[in-house]
Amino acid sequence: HGLLQRNAQLAETRQIVLARDTLVRSLQQEMHTAVAARDAQLAESLQVVQARDTLVRSLQQEMHAAVALRDAQLAESLQVVQARDTLVRSLQQELHAAVALRDAQLVQSRLVVEARDTLVRSLQQEMHAAVAVRETQLTQLRTANDEQAGALAQAAADQARFARQLGGVQTELAIIHGSRYWQVLSHYWRVRGWLRMVLPHALRRRLLAVLRVPARAQQAAAIAATQQQLPAQVLPATYDVLCLPVIDWDFRVQRPQQLLRQFVAGGQRVFYAHTTFCSGPHARLSQLEPGVLGVQLPGPLGVSIYGHLFGAAQQAQCLRALQAVRDSEQIASAVLLVQHPAWTSVAIAAAEKFGWQLVYDCMDEHAGFDNNAAAVLQQEPRLLAAGQLAVASSRALQAKCALHARQVLLLPNASDNAHFSAAPAQAALPGMRGPIIGYIGAIAEWFDAQLVRAAALARPQWQFVLVGAVSCARAQALLQLPNIQLTGEQPYHALPAYLHRFDVACIPFVRNALTDATDPVKLYEYCSAGKPVVAAPLPGLPAEAGLYYSAETAEQFCAQVECALAEPAARAVARREFAARNTWALRAAVLRTSLLGLxxxxxxxxxxxxxxxxxxxxxxxxxxxxxxxxxxxxxxxxxxxxxxxxxxxxxxxxxxxxxxxxxxxxxxxxxxxxxxxxxxxxxxxxxxxxxxxxxxxxxxxxxxxxxxxxxxxxxxxxxxxxxxxxxxxxxxxxxxxxxxxxxxxxxxxxxxxxxxxxxxxxxxxxxxxxxxxxxxxDEQFEVGMxxxxxxxxxxxxxxxxxxxxxxxxxxxxxRASFGQLPATDYERVFSANRQRFERKWGRKWEPHCARA
Missing domain, CATH: 3.90.550.10 (Spore Coat Polysaccharide Biosynthesis Protein SpsA; Chain A)
Structure with missing residues (x-):
């Protein structure tokens, strides 16, 4: 029984093997078919490769032909280069001949220059003679000016007399207003107003012609006679500028005077306050120069603004004084230009009371000055916040103002270019031989006296001329050196004579909060004369290249001065062009535009x-x-x-x-x-x-x-x-x-x-x-009314x-237009428009009433 089972399994296995053999034979047939297809494809690929090989050989033949062509062209180019080399040698020979000709012409030109130098010396002699004549004429003009000053004094006396006469006339006018005649005339005007409301236009004209008072002609003649007694005053048709300043007007000429003189040149009046106060309840007025009226406000004597806060009583007194000035001088529109934070409380109150535009011109870091009290400096943020505009002279000050102000205008300093650009006929420092290293400005705590002393010791052949008032003890050590000259404060008109004698101008400042925020005016003035400038590396100096040489130590200062002495003349031209682009007139034009927007x-x-x-x-x-x-x-x-x-x-x-x-x-x-x-x-x-x-x-x-x-x-x-x-x-x-x-x-x-x-x-x-x-x-109301x-x-x-x-x-x-209408047309338009008004508002129109 087991053998039978194994035989059955063996038979089944044989069937499976037969099936698989059949499958293998099928796969072998398919594989042979695929191999045959692949062989066909390979044969086709071989044909393609042979075709491409043929194409490559063809391209190689074409390439060899092209290379041969390029070789021929290169040979031709070499021939051209050789021809050009020959031409260049020919041109070089011609150039050498031309240079020799120019050398001959240069020798001839030098002879011409020497002849012209002789002519220039002759002209200079004639010019000196002409200058002597001009000086004589100037002396005569000064004499005439003294006579005119006397005439102006007489005119001032006349003006005071006219003011007294005006007071008398005003008193007489008050008497007239209280007279019976004036009361009768007032009744006449009220009757005329009543007639205007109740009578038709045509009848009203005829009746008023009969009722006119003959005395009106006499009254007009009396007023005309009064007006003839008053001095004529021409008032500008624009806003005035009231300046609460940082310095007095007769102090050193700086940014305040320069900018305000531009406003005067534009036809505007300037009222300039003093930094000290006067006794009494009223302001004192004085003519500082044409177009500039000085205003000294009431306050404690012997006190300046720098350490002073305005109390409530003095502020009220100053406002009353400013109101009196406004009324007497007929100030209608004004810009209140504040230049120091000590004025903060008075300036804010005046701007609010009189409707003036409040502007703060921030030109210095006031905390850097020793004479400013801390309580005064603390007012600055309040002043910035209250003003309509802040004006800053440097970027550092612009950044500070921007923390509190509504808007900030960067307005750098500038040069009085016409004043400083031309060399005066009579130079300063006669007999001094250079090189002359010069400085114009205050010699105060920001002046680096130690650097200047070290440079003078290192270069005894240089002459150092310092033009300006001395207010720091460190500067006394400079007097001990023979090659340092301190001239003291010089009048503004004399400064160009010193500047044009300098070989190099300098700005030797120490670095601190004050100088880091400053934009030195003297740089612009130095550039007007084209002078090379050696300056401390201050952040506020203009960034334009080539304007100045930077030096921080005495060694750097000496090295930079030597570079400045050896610089080409073209650098002076560039500096003069810079100064011409940065004048006070141009700065004032920018400021006027900003003020107009207020x-x-x-x-x-x-x-x-x-x-x-x-x-x-x-x-x-x-x-x-x-x-x-x-x-x-x-x-x-x-x-x-x-x-x-x-x-x-x-x-x-x-x-x-x-x-x-x-x-x-x-x-x-x-x-x-x-x-x-x-x-x-x-x-x-x-x-x-x-x-x-x-x-x-x-x-x-x-x-x-x-x-x-x-x-x-x-x-x-x-x-x-x-x-x-x-x-x-x-x-x-x-x-x-x-x-x-x-x-x-x-x-x-x-x-x-x-x-x-x-x-x-x-x-x-x-x-x-x-x-x-x-x-x-409403356009339904025809013509008018x-x-x-x-x-x-x-x-x-x-x-x-x-x-x-x-x-x-x-x-x-x-009735200039309505008076051209006939009376009947006027009454028709009046009646028609009245009906339109009453229909629109649903009520009767009530005639207007004159004031009692």
């Missing part, structure tokens, strides 16, 4: 129609009496005649601040005003102004001061011609006395205003943003005040 941009829209003479008078007054500098005048002309068009074209061509928009038809007041307000351009405040007005000095600045209160939406001035409480009586006729009257009224009513139901739009001011909240003028009532109601409905400024007076001729 004043809000104002657009004055003047609506005009066929009043060429009155329009010219209006534009003249805006130009001459607007002290706020950042404004434009946009005249919207309602298709006037050719005379008005020619006037406007001439004004726009002469003044970049004047623009003209000409309507193709008479659009009336509201549409023309909206056109001017919508015209392209950026502005923050707007003024609507009639062409028959004459504005007075400071008008715009005072209106803007009233708008500084966010509760005020609309403000206008008082005037001589209006139909409501804005009208006041005036003691003049025509326009001759308007300016004097306005100045007196501005003093008496300073900052005063009252709420008024409406403002006639002969002159109104408002923020541009007001138009977004209440809308533009009632658009002002409507606009005032909308302003009041928005929760804003409508103010009449008692301290702003604008002369108004009145």
């Amino acid at each position: 004043f809000a941009r104002v657009r004055i829209v003047v609506i005009s129609y066929d009043n060429a003479a009155l329009l010219a008078q209006c534009l003249d007054s805006v130009r001459d009496c607007t002290t706020h500098p950042n404004y434009e005048v946009l005249v919207v002309d309602n298709r006037s005649s050719s005379a008005t068009a020619a006037l406007l074209a001439a004004r726009a061509a002469a003044d970049a601040r004047v623009r003209v928009v000409r309507n193709l038809h008479n659009a009336g007041f509201a549409e023309a005003a909206n056109l001017g307000l919508r015209a392209a351009g950026d502005y923050e405040y707007a003024v609507l102004l009639n062409d028959d007005t004459v504005v007075t000095r400071g008008w715009l600045q005072r209106l803007l001061r009233h708008l500084a209160d966010g509760r005020t939406g609309l403000v206008g001035p008082v005037t001589n011609f209006a139909g409501n409480e804005a009208r006041i009586g005036v003691p003049y006729s025509g326009t001759a006395g308007a300016a004097q009257f306005a100045a007196q009224r501005a003093r008496e009513f300073d900052g005063s205003a009252f709420e008024i139901p409406m403002l006639a739009m002969y002159c109104v001011a408002f923020r541009r943003a007001l138009l977004q909240s209440v809308g533009a003028l 009632f658009e002002d009532d409507d606009f005032a109601l909308r302003v009041r409905a928005a929760g804003l005040r409508v103010l009449c400024a008692e301290d702003v007076f604008v002369h108004h001729v009145g």
Whole structure:
């Protein structure tokens, strides 16, 4: 039984082996087929390789042909090079011949130069003779100047006499105001105002002609006679600069005087305070130089600002004194330029009280001076935070100011290039032989006297000339050396004579917090004369290459001076060019641009129609009496005649601040005003102004001061011609006395205003943003009238005040445009616009009331 089972298993195994043999034979057949396919592919590959071998042999043949061609070209190039070598040798021979010719010409030129040197010496002799003549003429001019000084003194005495006469006239005017005649005249003006409200226009004209008071001609003649007694004073049509300084004006001429003289040259007035105080309650004024008025404020005697804090009593006293100066000198717009933190409390209070722009000119690290008290220096962050602008003379000071100030202007020092660039006819230091190493400036604690002494000992053949006041004990050791000369303080006009005698100028400063923050003025002045400069490595020095040689030790100083003495003349030209790019005039122009941005941009829209003479008078007054500098005048002309068009074209061509928009038809007041307000351009405040007005000095600045209160939406001035409480009586006729009257009224009513139901739009001011909240003028009111009532109601409905400024007076001729309408047309327009107003607001219009 077991054998049978094994046989069965063996049979099964044989079947499996047979199956596998069959499978092996099948796989062998497939393998033979695959090998045959691979052999075919290999044969095909061999054919491809043979084809490529054929191609390679072909390419090799082409390459050999190309190489042969390149060899032929190279041989040809070699032939060309050989030809050029031959040409170069020929040119070299010609060059040697030309050089020989130039050498001959140079010898001839030297002969010509020697002849010209002889001519120059002759001309120099003639020049010295001419200089002697000029000196004689200068002596005569000085004599004439002394005579003029006497005349000026007489003029000052006359001015004082005129001031006393003015006081008498003002007293007489007060008596007139209290007289019965004045009371009767006041009743007349009230009756006239009442008649204006209740009587028709045509009847009112005839009646007023009968009621005119003949005495008005006598009154005008009396005022004209008074004006003839007053000295004429021309006031600039721009802002004034009040400087609370770091030094007195008659101290060494530095950055304060240089910058402010540029403002004077631009037609602006400068008021310059003293660093000490005067007795009494009032400020003392003195003429420091043309255009610069000295102001000494009241305070303790014998005390300077550097160690002094203003108490509350003295601050109030100084504010009263400044207000008196503002009123007497008619300062309307001003920049308060502060140069030392001791003035902080007074400056902040004055800027807030008078609306002046507060600017801090940070020109030194004040903590580096021994005379500044710590309590005074602690005021500086408060001054920086309160000011509208900080001006820094160096990058170190700029970084310090940026910690507290709203905006900082980097304004480096500069050179009075015209003063220092030209060598004077008479040189200083006669008989001294060089090399001369010179220094101009204060010899104080920042002056490295030890370095200069060591250099003088190391180079006894050099002469060291130090021009300036000595205020440190270390400098006394310099007097012991024979090759060091200390000249002491020299007047500003004499400095170029010393500078042009120097062979090398120097800035030997020690390194400390003060000098690391300074931008030395003397570097710019040295460069004006083209002098090589050896200076301590101060961070504030300009980074322009080649301006100076850096030296920190005495050995380096001597080595750098020797390099400076041997430098080529071209370096002097580069330094002069640097100085010409860095003048005080250019610095002042940059500062003026920044100061202009502190004043809000104002657009004055003047609506005009066929009043060429009155329009010219209006534009003249805006130009001459607007002290706020950042404004434009946009005249919207309602298709006037050719005379008005020619006037406007001439004004726009002469003044970049004047623009003209000409309507193709008479659009009336509201549409023309909206056109001017919508015209392209950026502005923050707007003024609507009639062409028959004459504005007075400071008008715009005072209106803007009233708008500084966010509760005020609309403000206008008082005037001589209006139909409501804005009208006041005036003691003049025509326009001759308007300016004097306005100045007196501005003093008496300073900052005063009252709420008024409406403002006639002969002159109104408002923020541009007001138009977004209440809308533009309503153009349904044809020609004019009632658009002002409507606009005032909308302003009041928005929760804003409508103010009449008692301290702003604008002369108004009145009815210059409406007066051209026939009486019937005027009454028709008045009636139609009144009906439109009453329909819009759903109430009866009430006539305006004159002030009591």
